[in-house]
Amino acid sequence: MKALFKRVATAPGGRRTKWLVLAAWLILAVALGPLAGKLGDVEGTGPNAFLPRGAESAQVNTELKRFRNDALMPAVIVYTGTDRAATTAKATADRSAFTRLAASGEQVPVPLRSQDGDALMIVVPLDTKGEVTNAVKELRDIAGSNAPPGVDIEVGGPAGSLVDQVAVFDSLDSTLMIATGLVVAVLLLITYRSPVLWLFPLMSVGFAAVLTQVCTYLLAKHAQLPVDPQSAGILMVLVFGVGTDYALLLIARYREELHRHEDRHRAMTIALRRSGPAILASAGTIAVGLACLSLADINSSRSMGLVGAVGVICGFIAMITVLPALLVIAGRWVFWPFVPRFGTPARKTTTVWSRIGSAVARRPRWSWMMSVAVTGVLALSAFGISMGLTQSEMFQDKPESVVAQERISAHYPSGASDPATIVTASAQVPEVKTAAAAVAGVARVEDGDRTADGELTTLAVVLKDTPDSRAAKNTIDAVRDAVHRVSGADALVGGTTAQTLDTQRAADRDLRTVIPVVLLVVLLVLVWLLRAIVAPLLLLATVVLSYFAALGASNLVFEHVLGFAGVDWSIPLMGFVFLVALGIDYNIFLMHRVREESIRLGRGRGVLEGLTSTGGVITSAGVVLAATFAVFAGLPLVTMAQMGVIVGIGVLLDTFLVRTVLVPALALDLGRWFWWPGRLFRNPDPEPGEAATRQEAGLTPEPA
Secondary structure (H helix, E strand, O other): OHHHHHHHHHHHHOOOHHHHHHHHHHHHHHHHHHHHOOHHHHOOOOOOOOOEOOOHHHHHHHHHOOOOOOOEEEEEEEEEEOOHHHHHHHHHHHHHHHHHHOOOOOOOOOOEEOOOOOEEEEEEEEEOOOOHHHHHHHHHHHHHOOOOOOEEEEEEHHHHHHHHHHHHHHOHHHHHHHHHHHHHHHHHHHHHOOOOOOHHHHHHHHHHHHHHHHHHHHHHHHHOOOOOHHHHHHHHHHHHHHHHHHHHHHHHHHHHHHHHOOOHHHHHHHHHHHHHHHHHHHHHHHHHHHHHHHHOOEHHHHHHHHHHHHHHHHHHHHHOOHHHHHHHHHOHHHHOOOOOOOOOOOOOOOOHHHHHHHHHHHOHHHHHHHHHHHHHHHHHHHHHOOEOOOHHHOEOOOOHHHHHHHHHHHHOOHHHHOOEEEEEEHHHHHHHHHHHHOOOOEEEEEEEEEOOOOOEEEEEEEEOOOOOOHHHHHHHHHHHHHHHOOOOOOOEEEOHHHHHHHHHHHHHHHHHHHHHHHHHHHHHHHHHHHOOOHHHHHHHHHHHHHHHHHHHHHHHHHHHHHOOOOEOOOHHHHHHHHHHHHHHHHHHHHHHHHHHHHHHHOHHHHHHHHHHHHHHHHHHHHHHHHHHHHHHHHOOEHHHHHHHHHHHHHHHHHHHHHHHHHHHHHHHHHHHHHHOOOHHHHOOOOOHHHHHHHHHHOOOOOOO
């Protein structure tokens, strides 16, 4: 590994090879750039893209492909108004216009009046092989034109809901890219206070983004890497966040070495060698941690984890190659007006971080106990979380499809617009139909289609309750129990309610499966990096505590600030993986430097020197990463907003409390035992005179 870093460090910092590195990246960007724009072509948006592997509802979607070549998706138009005559006339006229949009061979039924007489509903079967988005837009244009006063018309159903969700994701990439780029640019300007330097990390992240999109596209096309619109949207934010973090760490160490070495090429080589292992450990931890999501049952979680791992690796490659080459080519002037001069001190004798370190050192036990108490209090709020969101609660602003569902629920059996689907052997249809109809929560069971070979038949089960309600889910369980008992039917129950139920249960299973693996992976990386056991265990414990504190604090924000009705089922797992992987970043940056300084100066002084040296850069990195994820909070999709809030809060807790106070206090309080059983536990601290000589000379022995 040391030999690898020596070779990597030589190329970007070399007098001639720096130009080769830059040329290679430019050729790569020009040659492969066109492929980056094709990522959308491989995004999976099929019915099973967000469902658990092997779930009964996913099996139903697979079986439905056998029924007809053009699978149907209903759009539901609901009319309400006090003037019944005007409402009826408008609905009748619209039905005639809707006919041309229906799937080939399908009829648009006459408007169905509700039992209270105050609403009419038209179901238009759309062909999913056509342009569903355009069809729904035309339906809405037709319904909205010449509407009589006092008549309210909304287009919803599965087709309307799909179009509204796709509209969110269509604007997701561009919105996130612009917002994230602006946030990072502003924060880099504030951090560096230089009109030039901030451009270099952004240019390097741009190279990383191109490489990420190309690799993701190629892996999706040729290696079945799962990609969906949600993971593609988060991908760029992740690349911006971690790429900027690595840039901040490298530039800080490069600036430090420029004060010690007159030759900038030598300074960059040393900076890469010293910071490289920490950056590698960070990237490896995040990538492997995210890759652990491949063990999840839910396809969208697997996609986000694997796609995110690709992004982190590409960001790491760019930041240790093209960024150093650009900085060395440009020279010292990029730091203007605060140009690091050879022979001058790398920092002031007393800084904010040295004062914080001194305060922690005076009362280390009290410091870490108070830190645990603060995070513990925040974590208590996690126990009051209301899990699960209904369809109407998934958007910060209600789209038309949600309003349509609310109108349908007010006037019809709530499940009328989106019935459950049973796929069964045709020979047992009467028994299955009878069994399903006998379930208490079922309003009625309607006949459906039959496969061309006559082997399978579908049944539509209209539920009495809203499709995403707890009562509807209970009904699905009861229907499944009833139809599974019909001998020889091999009946399967699917539909929107069944999909929600299956996803909820898979999320619980994924929590129990993925979390232990992620913790083990992170622990092994820390043991390798720190050559100890006690320190990695304690660091892992602090990150887990920080996660629960972030979950609790986020719940308070969701409930009392943003007004969310609950937390999406995917958030606990996704939040845990992202926070543990990203949160351990700052512990890695800090403790790698602490270990380096402890070998040189002794354990106590090493902790304080490590905190002082990394305080500014880690704080800047944490703020940048938190701000990039906070961009999600403004998105219309509640799940994405919740992800941004929990990661943002968690990163800030790790930055300002865990890394600044809790971890240094534990290291100081435990002393040599913190490093058991490694070299720093076994070897005595250097004598004061020897340590001072090493510090003045800037000497650091090679880590064991």
